[in-house]
Amino acid sequence: MALKDITLGQYFPGNSLLHQLDPRTKLIAVTLYIVSLFLAYRFVTYGLLFLLLALAVRISRVPLKSLVGGMKPVVFILVFTALINLFYTPGETVLLKVWVLTVTLEGVLSAFFMVARILMLIAGTFLLTYTTSPILLTDGMESLLGPLKAVHVPVHELSMMMSIALRFIPTLIEETDKIMSAQRARGADFESGGLIRRAKAMVPLLVPLFISAFRRADELAVAMECRCYHGGEGRTRMRRLQYQGRDWMVLGLMAVVTVLVGVLGRMGW
Amino acid sequence: MQPILETKKLSHVYSAGTPFERGALLDVDFTAYPGEYLGIIGHTGSGKSTLIQHLNGLLKPTGGQVFFQGEDIWASPAATRQTRFQVGLVFQYPEYQLFEETVYKDIAFGPRNMGLEEGEIDRRVRQAAGFVGLREEQLEKSPFELSGGQKRRVAIAGVIAMEPKVLILDEPTAGLDPVGVESILGNIRDYHQAHNATIILVSHSMEEVARTVDRLVVVNDGVIPYQGTPSEVFRHGPELEAMGLGVxxxxxxxxxxxxxxxxxxxxxxxxxxxxxxxxxxxxxxxxx
Structure with a gap:
């Protein structure tokens, strides 16, 4: 069993326009996109947003297969939502009536749009994580949350913690793999037995793992202090985020789409 | 002489079928004979760690077979488990795998998993501790109170206590001072002689293997280009240097x-x- 095979974070390295966009632009754009999804009402507005999504996927060159693959965990929610909407939407045009269950045209439409909304919402956010490396994403969030510093929210510290956590996930997985092998070589058995036996079998894995995590944290803190780290105050950055022309264009497009969808939705389209 | 451990056309591919696929071993025929002191040498990423993890059934070959005393170790789950006890593997930096409250309990972890009775466990723990030069009163200490070098001794004792027929050590001297290196190598030699066990020492230091092993196996890019006595292998000086190993x-x-x-x-x-x-x-x- 190789824990290493688990893909963590879904970043797909690439060089498309979507990859090159400023992470802040992408964060804002996705937020606007989600807002529009909730403003959308019928075919025209949903169709518009779908076209936008299809275009973005196309530009990003993220394989459709991995995008669809990521949807698997939500299948249950989708089915559940669809059924609830299908049977419990009151309406005039009754299509089918079996026992206490009534299916109306309104119900069918509502189920369809609900599923479409969830799918597009997930696809949109996936696209963000597929095209933005976790580090850039934290940088973008830090920059966007910057104004909160005025009310004493430790924005820099929070984002530093997040970057460090992200940085150490692969390291800890590797470490887990190593300790598991070492204990298995001494006859430890992680796979068989009841719940209690299995929980007990985790002790030889978790104790060394925790110790090494603390040791690493300690070493990292010392290394950072040696290099005079003292928080965000007056700290310069290696990657400086800068809006480019294309960022303004994308933001402008998103603003227009949001307003358009809002207005059209209101008009019942 | 019948080999105690043997691989036939052993191949291993990591993450097969994904874009991250990479081969670590390719049709490797490796043999170890009973009672010999064997060295495996190769630089980081050569496939030597992958090879040794196949020898006690931690990794399953993606191609080829592994035999322990003539039997395929993957023939049945029982055979695999038995092989893990008979072929002891000490990983790199083994001190990071200690977890018990006392040194004694940690060394006893392996023998206890073998299902031995208490008296036999006690005998093995004390004997293993003796091999690596741990004192009686240290057995009741927490392993985390010990120094780095002593922790490593405890970890090695934990594998020796299973009294494996083959003892594989992956860079047992990495990061130790010269005195520590000598003493660990001495402990291993003692075990080798006392149990007439097969020792497989993995290293990247030519100096270290040159003066300890009877036979040397070079691993490079997932294949074994040279094997033989150290002097035979060192005749390929320029080739070894090209592999980043040197003489x-x-x-x-x-x-x-x-x-x-x-x-x-x-x-x-x-x-x-x-x-x-x-x-x-x-x-x-x-x-x-």
């Missing part, structure tokens, strides 16, 4: 001397041999 410093000095026209012996790789070779050469000159 012991002494051998290099003497190869250079020979290239300069000094008449010295070929198989020189320790300081003792160097001294003898220099004395011989000087005696030869004196006679002229």
């Amino acid at each position: 012991p410093q002494m051998t290099r000095v003497f190869n250079r001397l020979r290239a300069m026209g000094v008449d010295v012996g070929r198989s020189v790789y320790t300081i003792q041999q160097a001294k003898q070779a220099v004395l011989d050469a000087m005696a030869g000159k004196g006679a002229e």
Whole structure:
């Protein structure tokens, strides 16, 4: 069993326009996109947003297969939502009536749009994580949350913690793999037995793992202090985020789409 | 002689079928004979760690077979489990796998998993502790109170206590001071002689293997290009250097001397041999 095979974070390295966009632009754009999804009402507005999504996927060159693959965990929610909407939407045009269950045209439409909304919402956010490396994403969030510093929210510290956590996930997985092998070589058995036996079998894995995590944290803190780290105050950055022309264009497009969808939705389209 | 451990056309591919696929071993035929002290040498990423993890059934081959005492270790789950007890594997930096409250309990972890009775466990723990030079009163201490070198001894004792027929050690001396290196290598030699066990020492230090092992296996890019006695292997000096391994410093000095026209012996790789070779050469000159 190789824990290493688990893909963590879904970043797909690439060089498309979507990859090159400023992470802040992408964060804002996705937020606007989600807002529009909730403003959308019928075919025209949903169709518009779908076209936008299809275009973005196309530009990003993220394989459709991995995008669809990521949807698997939500299948249950989708089915559940669809059924609830299908049977419990009151309406005039009754299509089918079996026992206490009534299916109306309104119900069918509502189920369809609900599923479409969830799918597009997930696809949109996936696209963000597929095209933005976790580090850039934290940088973008830090920059966007910057104004909160005025009310004493430790924005820099929070984002530093997040970057460090992200940085150490692969390291800890590797470490887990190593300790598991070492204990298995001494006859430890992680796979068989009841719940209690299995929980007990985790002790030889978790104790060394925790110790090494603390040791690493300690070493990292010392290394950072040696290099005079003292928080965000007056700290310069290696990657400086800068809006480019294309960022303004994308933001402008998103603003227009949001307003358009809002207005059209209101008009019942 | 029947080999105690043998691989036939052993291949291993990591993450098969994904874009991250990479081969670590390719049709490797490896043999270890009972009672021999074998060295495996290769630089980081050569596939040597992958190879040794196949020898006790931690990794399942993606191609080929592994035999322990003539039996396929993957023939049945029981055979695999038995092999893990018979082929002891000490990982790199084994001190990071300690977890018990006392040194005694940690060393007893392996024997206890084997299902031995309490008296036998006690005997094995004390004997293993003796092999690695741990004192009686240290057994009741927490392993985390010990120094780095002592922790490593505890971890090695934890594997020795299972009394494996084959003991594999992955860079057991990494990060130790010269005195620590000598003493660990001495402990391993003691176990080798006391149990007539097969020892497989993995290293990237030519100096270290040159003076300890009977036979040497070179692993590079997932294949075994050379094997034989150290002096046989060191004849491939330039090729080894191209693999980023090189030959012991002494051998290099003497190869250079020979290239300069000094008449010295070929198989020189320790300081003792160097001294003898220099004395011989000087005696030869004196006679002229």
